Amino acid sequence: MNNSFILRGGIAFSNGKNNIITYSKGYVVCVDGVCKGAFADLPDMYKGLRVYDYGNNLIIPGMSDLHVHAPQYTFRGIGMDEELLEWLSRYTFPEEAKYANLDYAIKAYTYFTEDLRRCFTTRAVVFATLHNEATIELMNQLEKTGVITYVGKVNMDRNGGENLQEASAEQSLKDTVAWLDAIAGKYKNTMPILTPRFIPSCSDELMRGIGKLSKERGIPIQSHLSENKSEIAWVQELVPESTCYANAYEMFDTMGSKELPTIMAHCVYSDRLEMQILKKHGAYIAHCADSNMNLTSGIAPIKKFLDAGVNIGLGTDVAAGSSMNMLKTMLISLQASKMYYRLVDTSVKPLTFEEMFYLATEGGGSYFGKVGTFKDGYDFDAVVIDDSKMFSMRDMSVRERIERMCYNDADVSIRDKFVKGKKIFSAII
Amino acid sequence: MNNSFILRGGIAFSNGKNNIITYSKGYVVCVDGVCKGAFADLPDMYKGLRVYDYGNNLIIPGMSDLHVHAPQYTFRGIGMDEELLEWLSRYTFPEEAKYANLDYAIKAYTYFTEDLRRCFTTRAVVFATLHNEATIELMNQLEKTGVITYVGKVNMDRNGGENLQEASAEQSLKDTVAWLDAIAGKYKNTMPILTPRFIPSCSDELMRGIGKLSKERGIPIQSHLSENKSEIAWVQELVPESTCYANAYEMFDTMGSKELPTIMAHCVYSDRLEMQILKKHGAYIAHCADSNMNLTSGIAPIKKFLDAGVNIGLGTDVAAGSSMNMLKTMLISLQASKMYYRLVDTSVKPLTFEEMFYLATEGGGSYFGKVGTFKDGYDFDAVVIDDSKMFSMRDMSVRERIERMCYNDADVSIRDKFVKGKKIFSAII
Numbered sequence: 001m002n003n004s005f006i007l008r009g010g011i012a013f014s015n016g017k018n019n020i021i022t023y024s025k026g027y028v029v030c031v032d033g034v035c036k037g038a039f040a041d042l043p044d045m046y047k048g049l050r051v052y053d054y055g056n057n058l059i060i061p062g063m064s065d066l067h068v069h070a071p072q073y074t075f076r077g078i079g080m081d082e083e084l085l086e087w088l089s090r091y092t093f094p095e096e097a098k099y100a101n102l103d104y105a106i107k108a109y110t111y112f113t114e115d116l117r118r119c120f121t122t123r124a125v126v127f128a129t130l131h132n133e134a135t136i137e138l139m140n141q142l143e144k145t146g147v148i149t150y151v152g153k154v155n156m157d158r159n160g161g162e163n164l165q166e167a168s169a170e171q172s173l174k175d176t177v178a179w180l181d182a183i184a185g186k187y188k189n190t191m192p193i194l195t196p197r198f199i200p201s202c203s204d205e206l207m208r209g210i211g212k213l214s215k216e217r218g219i220p221i222q223s224h225l226s227e228n229k230s231e232i233a234w235v236q237e238l239v240p241e242s243t244c245y246a247n248a249y250e251m252f253d254t255m256g257s258k259e260l261p262t263i264m265a266h267c268v269y270s271d272r273l274e275m276q277i278l279k280k281h282g283a284y285i286a287h288c289a290d291s292n293m294n295l296t297s298g299i300a301p302i303k304k305f306l307d308a309g310v311n312i313g314l315g316t317d318v319a320a321g322s323s324m325n326m327l328k329t330m331l332i333s334l335q336a337s338k339m340y341y342r343l344v345d346t347s348v349k350p351l352t353f354e355e356m357f358y359l360a361t362e363g364g365g366s367y368f369g370k371v372g373t374f375k376d377g378y379d380f381d382a383v384v385i386d387d388s389k390m391f392s393m394r395d396m397s398v399r400e401r402i403e404r405m406c407y408n409d410a411d412v413s414i415r416d417k418f419v420k421g422k423k424i425f426s427a428i429i
Numbered sequence: 430m431n432n433s434f435i436l437r438g439g440i441a442f443s444n445g446k447n448n449i450i451t452y453s454k455g456y457v458v459c460v461d462g463v464c465k466g467a468f469a470d471l472p473d474m475y476k477g478l479r480v481y482d483y484g485n486n487l488i489i490p491g492m493s494d495l496h497v498h499a500p501q502y503t504f505r506g507i508g509m510d511e512e513l514l515e516w517l518s519r520y521t522f523p524e525e526a527k528y529a530n531l532d533y534a535i536k537a538y539t540y541f542t543e544d545l546r547r548c549f550t551t552r553a554v555v556f557a558t559l560h561n562e563a564t565i566e567l568m569n570q571l572e573k574t575g576v577i578t579y580v581g582k583v584n585m586d587r588n589g590g591e592n593l594q595e596a597s598a599e600q601s602l603k604d605t606v607a608w609l610d611a612i613a614g615k616y617k618n619t620m621p622i623l624t625p626r627f628i629p630s631c632s633d634e635l636m637r638g639i640g641k642l643s644k645e646r647g648i649p650i651q652s653h654l655s656e657n658k659s660e661i662a663w664v665q666e667l668v669p670e671s672t673c674y675a676n677a678y679e680m681f682d683t684m685g686s687k688e689l690p691t692i693m694a695h696c697v698y699s700d701r702l703e704m705q706i707l708k709k710h711g712a713y714i715a716h717c718a719d720s721n722m723n724l725t726s727g728i729a730p731i732k733k734f735l736d737a738g739v740n741i742g743l744g745t746d747v748a749a750g751s752s753m754n755m756l757k758t759m760l761i762s763l764q765a766s767k768m769y770y771r772l773v774d775t776s777v778k779p780l781t782f783e784e785m786f787y788l789a790t791e792g793g794g795s796y797f798g799k800v801g802t803f804k805d806g807y808d809f810d811a812v813v814i815d816d817s818k819m820f821s822m823r824d825m826s827v828r829e830r831i832e833r834m835c836y837n838d839a840d841v842s843i844r845d846k847f848v849k850g851k852k853i854f855s856a857i858i
Contacts, residue, residue, distance in 0.1 A: 074820060074821055074822045076836070076837060077819075077832060077834070077835075077836035077837040078829045078832050078833050080763070080782065080832060081779070081781055108822050111820040293767055293768060294764065296768075296770065296771050297771070298768075298771050299772065322760075322836035323836075325839060328839075332761075334509070334723075335722035335723065335761070335764075336768075338722055338723070338725040339722060339727075339765075340772075341725065342725050342727050343727065343768070343772045350510070353509065390506075391540040392503055392504070393503045393527075393533065393537050396507070400507045403506060403508075403509060404506035404507050405506070407505070407506035407509055407723070407751035408505060408751040408752050409839075410752060410754060410839070
């Protein structure tokens with residue numbers, strides 16, 4: 001299969017956040033890794049290209065996971081009766097400390113990268129640990145998967161305990177530069193992202209240094225924002241001069257810009273002021289509903305943020321989220337949105353399925369450029385899905401089938417997965 | 430395999446609602462279909478029995494699904510942007526009307542019963558439709574699965590539209606008696622349960638007739654209670670003399686008794702008064718969190734009911750719930766409970782994993798008698814689970830593994846399933 005071809009099947013993709021275009025037997029065209037559009041009838045100009053007919057399979061854009069912790073993958077699904085700060089100190093920090101051992105990292109990251117290769121995700125933004133060697137190992141492994149990722153060596157110079165804390169802000173910044181230098185020019189699919197864990201883990205000096213480094217090198221930033229009430233109160237103590245948590249990031253020049261947007265995971269408790277800060281900087285919210293429910297954090301009012309024009313994608317947030325399956329993340333995000341409406345504020349309508357499909361595909365995909373839909377000029381990221389095990393007594397429409405697979409992912413499987421026109425996973429091989 | 434044997438593996442079972450007993454390499458003993466207990470070391474008296482060694486697999490009690498609609502199985506996962514009453518009229522009632530056609534029912538029910546045979550459920554309480562022939566067909570199919578079930582021909586003599594409504598209360602009751610007579614003595618595993626759909630579907634006369642029939646024949650009742658605010662308001666209009674929805678059922682003598690408990694699905698909005706009515710009658714709540722989130726109904730305060738001593742089990746409520754997988758139901762029920770605590774009432778603590786495991790096994794199982802745990806004298810219902818695909822960097826305890834499989838069910842599979850000591854499903858055959 002070269003990099004120009006046509007896929008045929010049941011096609012669905014977002015056309016704006018409120019509309020899903022579907023073709024029951026349609027064509028989606030890839031030329032040199034770029035999508036040339038999807039069509040009910042194949043335009044004459046593409047009739048020379050080879051057509052791969054997937055019959056009744058579904059073909060959708062690849063999904064973007066804007067927030068996932070690679071080192072936490074191996075303990076996902078345990079300790080889930082805890083809340084954030086207790087869970088971090090009891091489970092997460094002791095596990096991440098083990099990545100000081102490169103042999104441990106080599107083995108553990110194999111599981112993570114293989115799952116990422118096989119899931120609905122074609123783009124991901126990943127936290128590693130604070131360890132340079134292990135982070136480079138993770139990037140080496142990810143590069144081979146063909147999934148396009150941003151990966152961050154984590155910065156943390158306080159409150160990590162003796163086993164998961166850098167010696168000083170200076171040392172943390174020095175290690176960060178060494179990491180960036182070591183990987184410069186090394187990868188095609190794998191990019192660095194600066195990753196101050198969150199303000200409780202990073203001194204003011206470290207935060208300022210990261211803000212400066214981001215500007216100097218043109219490297220974006222990811223972090224966590226307003227996930228849990230105890231965390232927010234702690235940030236207010238640590239940075240008393242800030243007007244809110246987002247403002248603390250802003251003070252340190254780490255909130256990014258429209259050209260180099262920062263990704264902030266969670267924003268469960270972000271109010272109008274924080275929303276304005278996020279919007280002003282062009283920042284992305286990584287909405288992690290599974291994680292936010294599991295750790296009893298709360299529910300982010302995503303519909304409100306979306307209507308206000310804030311950039312938003314979905315994050316699985318493994319291991320506080322228990323799975324990298326974006327369909328499950330969509331389901332739980334829909335349920336979260338319905339409960340926010342029902343239990344918190346009936347003026348904030350639930351997200352529609354159309355909006356959720358958009359968030360999982362183009363919403364998060366836009367962080368990577370023209371990614372996440374089948375319109376002309378977008379990168380050709382696609383997932384071919386076999387849902388034939390989902391018995392039905394009648395022919396379901398493509399729109400019904402993509403909703404059904406999201407509410408019930410157990411009976412669907414991925415047949416092929418493409419990134420920029422390259423097949424990076426096939427169930428058959 | 431005869432009906433007396435021993436299973437060896439990683440064993441977990443509830444000992445009361447707050448405690449899970451585990452053995453990493455334990456034994457659970459079955460004699461004549463009855464559990465004789467689980468042990469770390471095999472007692473001498475059982476050393477003559479054959480041991481089936483499942484190695485590192487998990488062995489847990491079978492689960493009970495207290496609320497599932499068989500005819501809705503084939504359209505699960507669509508129309509999920511709707512709320513209850515709109516969803517019923519747009520999707521559910523038109524689909525259920527099709528079961529007037531026996532050929533349709535024969536085919537559609539095949540999918541439902543095969544899934545039920547293969548899932549974690551060993552006991553289920555099932556809604557059919559109002560059609561006698563189709564209901565008997567469903568019962569015939571269920572009997573063959575070996576899963577022990579209660580099945581209800583639905584009663585509805587009003588508000589079903591022209592295609593899903595019985596001619597009169599008298600006709601509905603006459604058909605119900607004809608159905609009971611037709612199946613009397615026919616099955617070993619499949620029992621009838623009287624099933625007035627809910628008060629909006631049943632006239633006062635019909636409700637009273639069902640209450641009378643229940644007492645005369647000693648057949649229990651299942652229905653729906655306080656699921657959705659519009660539904661509750663409607664019931665208040667329809668039965669203006671009732672003090673609450675539960676009281677309306679009580680007035681018609683359909684709330685059952687400790688000897689013959691009624692199952693009420695949902696109870697999302699049941700207050701202290703309704704809780705007292707449920708408890709007084711020994712009624713069971715079928716908690717259907719997946720359904721309650723999907724239809725934007727709300728979250729039932731299950732922890733409060735549990736602490737008050739009300740009988741509770743879990744229900745998948747397909748098709749408002751999208752799957753018969755009880756692990757997924759457990760996950761979503763845990764998330765729902767955490768969000769009730771966080772968003773509605775911090776005096777109602779989240780359900781612990783121990784409590785959720787209890788609800789899925791013995792909580793619902795107790796409706797069927799001594800069912801749902803591995804203590805001496807309980808029916809031997811067991812599920813053997815292979816979780817070897819869940820990679821980990823260390824040996825997880827059995828307690829960790831059962832939590833992990835509930836938060837992330839995608840990587841576990843059922844190896845064997847037993848009901849009353851009979852193997853009714855095996856992945857190998």
